[in-house]
Amino acid sequence: MLEAAFRGGGRYWALLGFWGLLVALGLGAWGRQFTEGLTVTGMSQDVTWGIYIAQFTFLVGVAASAVMVVLPYYLHNYKVFGRMVILGEGLAIAAVLMCMLFIFVDMGQPTRVANVLLHPTPNSMMFWDMVALGGYLVLNLLIGAVTFDAERREAPPPHWIKPIIVLSIPWAVSIHTVTAFLYSGLEARAFWMTAILAPRFLASAFASGPSLLILLALILRRFTRFDPGEEAIRKLALIVTYAMTVNIFFVGVELFTALYSDMPHHTYPFRYLYLGLHGHDSLVPWMWFGAALTVVCVTLLLVPRTRNDLRLLPFLCAGVILAIWIEKGVGLVITGFVPNPLGRITDYAPTGVEVAVTLGVYGFGFLVLSLLYKIVVNVRERMIPA
Amino acid sequence: MKGPRYAMVVDTRTCVGCAACVIGCKAENDTPDGYSRDWIHSLVAGEFPRLRMTIESRRCNHCEKAPCVSVCPTGASHVGPGGTVQVDPEKCSGCKACIAACPYGARYVDPRSGAVDKCTFCWHRLEAGKTTTSCQEICPTQSIVFGDLNDPESEVSRLLKTRKWYVLQPDAGTAPKHFYLE
Numbered sequence: 001m002l003e004a005a006f007r008g009g010g011r012y013w014a015l016l017g018f019w020g021l022l023v024a025l026g027l028g029a030w031g032r033q034f035t036e037g038l039t040v041t042g043m044s045q046d047v048t049w050g051i052y053i054a055q056f057t058f059l060v061g062v063a064a065s066a067v068m069v070v071l072p073y074y075l076h077n078y079k080v081f082g083r084m085v086i087l088g089e090g091l092a093i094a095a096v097l098m099c100m101l102f103i104f105v106d107m108g109q110p111t112r113v114a115n116v117l118l119h120p121t122p123n124s125m126m127f128w129d130m131v132a133l134g135g136y137l138v139l140n141l142l143i144g145a146v147t148f149d150a151e152r153r154e155a156p157p158p159h160w161i162k163p164i165i166v167l168s169i170p171w172a173v174s175i176h177t178v179t180a181f182l183y184s185g186l187e188a189r190a191f192w193m194t195a196i197l198a199p200r201f202l203a204s205a206f207a208s209g210p211s212l213l214i215l216l217a218l219i220l221r222r223f224t225r226f227d228p229g230e231e232a233i234r235k236l237a238l239i240v241t242y243a244m245t246v247n248i249f250f251v252g253v254e255l256f257t258a259l260y261s262d263m264p265h266h267t268y269p270f271r272y273l274y275l276g277l278h279g280h281d282s283l284v285p286w287m288w289f290g291a292a293l294t295v296v297c298v299t300l301l302l303v304p305r306t307r308n309d310l311r312l313l314p315f316l317c318a319g320v321i322l323a324i325w326i327e328k329g330v331g332l333v334i335t336g337f338v339p340n341p342l343g344r345i346t347d348y349a350p351t352g353v354e355v356a357v358t359l360g361v362y363g364f365g366f367l368v369l370s371l372l373y374k375i376v377v378n379v380r381e382r383m384i385p386a
Numbered sequence: 387m388k389g390p391r392y393a394m395v396v397d398t399r400t401c402v403g404c405a406a407c408v409i410g411c412k413a414e415n416d417t418p419d420g421y422s423r424d425w426i427h428s429l430v431a432g433e434f435p436r437l438r439m440t441i442e443s444r445r446c447n448h449c450e451k452a453p454c455v456s457v458c459p460t461g462a463s464h465v466g467p468g469g470t471v472q473v474d475p476e477k478c479s480g481c482k483a484c485i486a487a488c489p490y491g492a493r494y495v496d497p498r499s500g501a502v503d504k505c506t507f508c509w510h511r512l513e514a515g516k517t518t519t520s521c522q523e524i525c526p527t528q529s530i531v532f533g534d535l536n537d538p539e540s541e542v543s544r545l546l547k548t549r550k551w552y553v554l555q556p557d558a559g560t561a562p563k564h565f566y567l568e
Contacts, residue, residue, distance in 0.1 A: 037497035040478075045421060048485040060515045108480020109500030115460035115479050126459035187453060187558045188489035287540045341555070342427065342491045 004378035005371040009014075011223075018309055019367035024216035026360010029353045036107050040353045046346035047337040049106065051354050052293065054333040055361070056102035058208070058325055060179045061201060062096035063136065065209020067172035068239050074165045084232045085378070086151075087220075088213055089144040090372040095209075096137045098365035103130075105357050125182045132175045139168045144372075152379050176201045189336045191269035194257075200250040201328075206243035208324035210236045218314055220373065226380040230310070237313055241301040244320055248298060251327075269335045272345070277338070280345045283331060290326035293319050390534040392468040392507055393563040394519075395542045395551070396443050401529040403428055403441040410524030411445075414508065421494045423505040424521055443521065443530060446471060446492040446505035447554065447562030454484035454493065463502070468534070469563065470509065475501040489558040507532065535563065 033040050045049045066088040072078035073085045092324045104110055121127050143165055150157040180198035187193060214236050217228040258266040271277050273287045297319040300306040307313070350358070403426050411417065411424050424445035431438050448471045454463045455471060463484050466472035473484075473493075478501035485493045487500065496503040508519035522530040533542035542565075545551075550568045 037500060038495055039497040046491070048482045048495065103481070106481070108482070108495040108497075108502070109478060110480075112460070112477070114478040115462070115477050115482075119461040119477060121459055121461045123456050124483065125457060130459065182483070183486075186457070186487045187560070188487055236520070293517040328416055336486065340491050341489045344491075 002137050002375060004283055004375045007378075008374060009241055012370075015370055016367065019363045019370060020357055022359050022363025023367060024360075026357050026363060028358065029356035033105070033353055033357065040351060042349050042351045042354060044346055044348070046058070046340045046344060047334060047348040049333050049337070051329075051350040051358055052102045052106035054329045055255075055358060056099050056106070057101065057179060057201075057333060058329040059095045059099045059365075060133070060176050061205025061324070061328065062209045062212060063092045063099060063133075064172045064176040064202070064205050065213070066092035066140065068206050068210050068243075069213070069236070070165065070172070071169050072235075074162075075169065080229060080231050080235055083228045084213070084217065084236070085262035086144060086148055086283045086376050087139045087216060087228060087373070090369060090376065091135065091209070091213060091216065092140045093144065093372065094365045094369040096133055096140070096175075097368055098361050099133055100137075101361045101364065105361065110291065114295070125178060125185060127128060129175075129178045129182055132171070132178045136168070136171055136175050139164065139171055148376070152383075154383075159284060173202065176205055183332075184221060190263075191338075192332075192336045196250055200247065200254070203247035203250055204324045204327060205241050207240050207247055208321050210240050210243070211320040214240070214317045215314055215321075216369075216373070218310070220377060223385055224381065225375045231314070233310070234308055237301065237307050237317075240305060240317065240320060241298070244298050244301065247324075248294065249366055268339055271332075272338050273331055273335055277345055280338070282347050282349065283334065286326050286330050290323045290331070291324075293323040297323060389536070390468040390545040391536045391563070392448065392449075392470050393531075393535045393542050393565065394445075394507070394522075394531065395565045396442055396547045397527075397529040397531075397532045397545075397549075397565060397567040398442060399567060400527045401441045401443060402527055403439075404526060406524045406526060407443050407521035407530060410520045411505075414511075414520035415479075415506075417503065418496050418498055420502070421496065423492075423503070426499065441523075442554075442566055444492075445521070446489070446507075447490050447560065447564040448505075448507060449480060450561035453487040453489070453558075453560060453561065457483040459483065466509065467511075468507075470507050471504075472506055472509065473502050473504060475499055475503070478502050489555045489560060490562075 034269045041050060067083045069084050069088040073081040074214060103114060103379050116127055116130050133219060147157045177198045180201045183192035184194060184197040194289055214233055217233055221227050255270065258270055268277060271278065276284050297316050300316055392516060405426050408422055408424055408426065412422060417423055424443060427442045427444050429440045452471045453461065455465055459475045459481060460479055462474045462477035464472060480500045480502060482495060493502050493504045519532045519534055522532050531541050531545060533540040535543060537543060545567060546565060551565045552568065553562045553565055
């Protein structure tokens with residue numbers, strides 16, 4: 001079954017080659033970061049988490065969103081997602097691996113990463129995040145392998161896997177909740193210290209993850225004989241619509257609480273994001289672009305005629321992914337450090353090294369995803385009567 | 387609580403903001419270029435020519451309820467002897483969770499080791515039998531006083547009993563052990 005990952009046409013190898021190239025680029029840049037230290041990044045004494053931790057946050061959401069296909073299929077016996085579930089689990093595996101790598105490359109002393117396990121500290125959210133992500137990776141690998149193997153043999157999956165699948169549902173929610181707790185439990189950072197951060201994370205995750213899944217499903221439909229099903233794609237688009245609408249509501253609730261109460265520490269970060277603070281306005285164009293994109297995409301998703309148009313849908317999905325990426329991957333992490341607890345404003349922009357390492361991690365994730373999907377497609381194509 | 391409970395008291399009325407404490411710390415603790423374990427914060431209020439200025443010599447507050455210790459995933463950040471907050475550089479993975487958690491901006495990643503660094507209350511000096519920190523020793527106006535809160539006869543205890551004082555960000559609930567005299 002696994003050997004299928006290494007048999008393919010020219011186009012498949014070109015794709016793998018492209019991801020490999022990104023990985024090589026990232027490794028080279030990380031080598032420099034490892035020898036010279038974090039000074040080669042744009043991070044500073046004031047802004048100590050940058051593009052790496054931001055990507056980590058975005059991708060935990062993508063990983064958690066697999067639950068949006070797993071839950072309807074296994075808990076509600078929603079058969080339409082039958083061919084979509086394995087794609088969701090594959091995406092979760094690739095996303096969790098990228099999350100772990102993003103934490104790793106952000107460390108000042110990566111050779112001591114094992115200390116998190118050698119000296120476990122249950123009072124630390126970082127420790128629990130590692131436990132949650134590791135557990136989620138194992139769960140998805142196990143569930144994916146067992147159910148897919150059964151399907152390949154055209155047999156029902158073994159009974160013992162069912163409780164493990166059920167366990168993976170709250171576990172998916174937990175990984176993004178713990179990630180939110182990493183931020184929202186810090187009294188030093190008013191921007192993050194809000195009870196709605198975890199619900200917001202989940203809402204935006206359930207919009208961005210299924211959007212990515214739709215794009216991947218459409219790509220597979222276009223280039224292979226495997227079709228995850230048009231109804232499944234439409235249902236996912238509906239999930240994206242609901243999640244994105246809820247996300248807008250949550251952001252609105254957040255904005256109201258901060259701006260109406262007008263407490264300086266709670267309003268400054270939002271002013272920095274949308275208006276600029278004391279002339280520091282590097283994120284302002286990003287945020288307004290993201291807001292406009294959100295409004296356009298949600299409007300078109302809410303209208304059934306445009307949502308169900310499969311030629312328009314990929315653009316809407318790409319728009320949703322980009323909007324959430326701006327929200328979590330650009331705005332959220334950096335702004336937690338602005339202004340810093342001493343009232344100082346320090347701008348942050350990633351350096352070339354950081355961008356290269358980031359591309360490398362994404363390259364690795366998509367390399368893994370390509371290999372996993374190749375195995376799935378290969379087996380599924382063989383099952384289709386010619 | 388048995389044993390010493392170390393604290394620092396800084397007199398904002400006598401401090402002239404000369405930054406000798408910053409230089410003294412840098413020389414004593416060999417902090418990396420561009421980073422410092424202590425710094426001068428000055429707040430100017432009013433309009434020229436009617437001005438007033440508050441100068442604070444700042445560093446790690448060695449909080450009683452230290453958020454940096456709670457969030458550390460490896461136990462590198464810990465409450466050390468005498469209630470001080472210390473970082474074990476051999477354990478630290480440089481994840482920077484403690485930097486995000488610190489309401490005082492007291493921590494940084496040392497680019498040479500990749501580990502987080504901050505004020506130790508000159509613990510190496512105390513271990514060697516000295517009773518002062520380097521910033522205290524170098525201060526030309528004797529504005530920095532270090533000592534044991536559990537000793538009612540200590541200079542820090544006496545100052546806190548007789549002078550009006552404040553701590554930074556009391557709302558953060560960290561119970562800092564770094565006091566400023568008004």
